[in-house]
Amino acid sequence: MIKILKNIMVSNGLVVVDVDVDSEISDFYLYRGSSSQREEYFLVLELTDTSNETLRKFLDEKAQEIFEDIQKSGKVEIFFEKNCTMLICINSEKLDPELVLALEEDPYNFKKNVIIYSDSELAELDNYLVSRPMEAFTGDMINDVLNANDGRDFLAFKYQRGRNVLYDLVIRVVLKLPFLVYKPREQKLENLSEKIDEAISDDNYEIFNHMLKAEWTDENVLDHVESIWGDKI
Structure with a gap:
């Protein structure tokens, strides 16, 4: 170590x-x-x-x-x-x-x-370093380990179950060395409008647009439901 x-x-x-x-x-x-x-x-x-x-x-x-x-x-x-x-x-x-x-x-x-x-943690880290074309224990290498597996390794570390021994050792080292900086991977935000459009069938798209355009109040809910769905309810 x-x-x-x-x-x-x-x-x-x-x-x-x-x-x-x-x-x-x-x-x-x-x-x-x-x-x-x-x-x-x-x-x-x-x-x-x-x-x-x-x-x-x-x-x-x-x-x-x-x-x-x-x-x-x-x-x-x-x-x-x-x-x-x-x-x-x-x-x-x-x-x-x-x-x-x-x-x-x-x-x-x-x-x-x-x-x-532990011996198993150190062996895992050695294998990781040997398997990659790098000699230095760099910030990029640390972030590759900590950002892998879409955050599931962090949850396993936090709740002490199904843990990744490589992740455990690397995060333990990062927490002890003030000059090592962890940079969380930026998550690409999905376009919710596109996702909604993809999920709604053509038959229901007109109903969906009516629902968005309507001004809903406690008093007119029933009227809007009847006008939008008509005889479908």
């Missing part, structure tokens, strides 16, 4: 910062905006031990240690302290949701976003 996130970062104009951190976590990468107008950092890491105990220890101790080591590295700008998001990838479906929520709501140091994924 961290490989996918690295792809997303590079594809969206962020550059890697070469920084060493004295931590047990070896698989981590620091990115920053490539221009002065984009003063933000993203620290991407993966926890290989997916137990609740490890996550709790990370929340209580490791996050603080990493924050201090990066601050003292001399490789980051002053805005790092106020504008850095930690993206934590965890391959697990059995974590305590309350613990994940506590990690994301922890107000100290980094803003923390947890991306939980």
